[in-house]
Amino acid sequence: xxxxxxxxxVALILSAIALWQTHFAKFKIVCTVGSMQYKTYPFQxxxxxxxxxxxxxxxxxxxxxxxxxxxxxxxxxxxxQDLHTKQNFEFFDQILEVxxxxxxxxxxxxFEWIDKAVIGNWTPFVVLPKQTVVKHLIFETRWEEPxxxxxxxxxxxxxxxxxxxxxxxxxxxxxxxxxxxxxxENIDSVSAFMFPEANSEKIEAEHEINLTELHEHVDExxxxxxxxxxx
Numbered sequence: 577x578x579x580x581x582x583x584x585x586v587a588l589i590l591s592a593i594a595l596w597q598t599h600f601a602k603f604k605i606v607c608t609v610g611s612m613q614y615k616t617y618p619f620q621x622x623x624x625x626x627x628x629x630x631x632x633x634x635x636x637x638x639x640x641x642x643x644x645x646x647x648x649x650x651x652x653x654x655x656x657q658d659l660h661t662k663q664n665f666e667f668f669d670q671i672l673e674v675x676x677x678x679x680x681x682x683x684x685x686x687f688e689w690i691d692k693a694v695i696g697n698w699t700p701f702v703v704l705p706k707q708t709v710v711k712h713l714i715f716e717t718r719w720e721e722p723x724x725x726x727x728x729x730x731x732x733x734x735x736x737x738x739x740x741x742x743x744x745x746x747x748x749x750x751x752x753x754x755x756x757x758x759x760x761e762n763i764d765s766v767s768a769f770m771f772p773e774a775n776s777e778k779i780e781a782e783h784e785i786n787l788t789e790l791h792e793h794v795d796e797x798x799x800x801x802x803x804x805x806x807x
Contacts, residue, residue, distance in 0.1 A: 602641050602643055603639060603643045603644065604639065604640050604738075605639055605640070606637075606638045607636070607637055607746065609746040610634040611773065612632075612730060612750075613683075613768065614631050615683065615768045616722075617630060627720075627722060628717075628719075629717060631668055631714070631730070632713070632715075633746075635710070635732070636709070636710045636711075637711075637734075639703040639705055639707055640706070641705060642705050642706075644702060645702070645703055646702050646736065646737040647700060647702075647734060647735075647737075648700050648735045650698065651669040652667065652669070652715040652730055653744070654666050654730055656725045657728065658725065658726065658727045670717060671697065671698035672695075672697060672714040672716075673695045673696055673714075675693050675694075678692050678693035679693035724752050724753065726752075726753070727749075729748075729749060730748040731746070732746040748771045748772070748774050
């Protein structure tokens with residue numbers, strides 16, 4: 577086979593691949609999440625006490641495919657690792673979408689942020705080709721008693737229009753201890769804890785320098801050149 581013919585075949589193959597990627601590639605998502613913040617809101621009515629465990633997560637969903645698709649479901653699977661039974665998990669699947677700028681400063685005041693920061697109940701949404709949709713979501717459930725367990729895995733699971741199964745797109749490791757339930761003694765308090773995403777890439781930062789010493793050297797160098805001090 578002659579070289580011009582080979583080049584033409586390769587060019588044709590590359591053109592076909594580019595055409596597939598830009599017009600026919602199926603709906604495919606990439607999810608990016610931030611840290612998970614866990615809160616416990618205590619409630620009391622007469623002698624009855626119960627709890628609303630609440631998880632807020634920022635999530636960005638990017639469609640890297642060439643076809644439109646839908647996000648049908650989102651939930652948090654909470655797995656109690658050291659519980660040796662088939663039913664060692666539960667779901668936080670009551671979901672609210674919030675305006676984080678309004679939510680953050682009043683997040684301990686549940687009734688206030690529900691009134692001022694909630695955009696609405698979560699609903700399925702469409703992601704266009706090459707589009708990124710950003711949301712800040714609150715996942716909740718209800719507990720009649722505090723749940724105590726040392727080894728807990730939180731999985732953010734997603735269901736799309738192109739899949740028949742839920743799949744995990746992010747994971748956090750944590751635990752429920754007595755320290756997280758101080759409100760058991762004080763019904764007016766709210767526990768809040770932040771957990772980094774377990775599978776996120778770690779970025780090595782430069783060794784932290786002594787800024788006071790650095791600035792002294794800067795001042796000394798400036799003084800030696802000008803003969804005057806800024807102080």
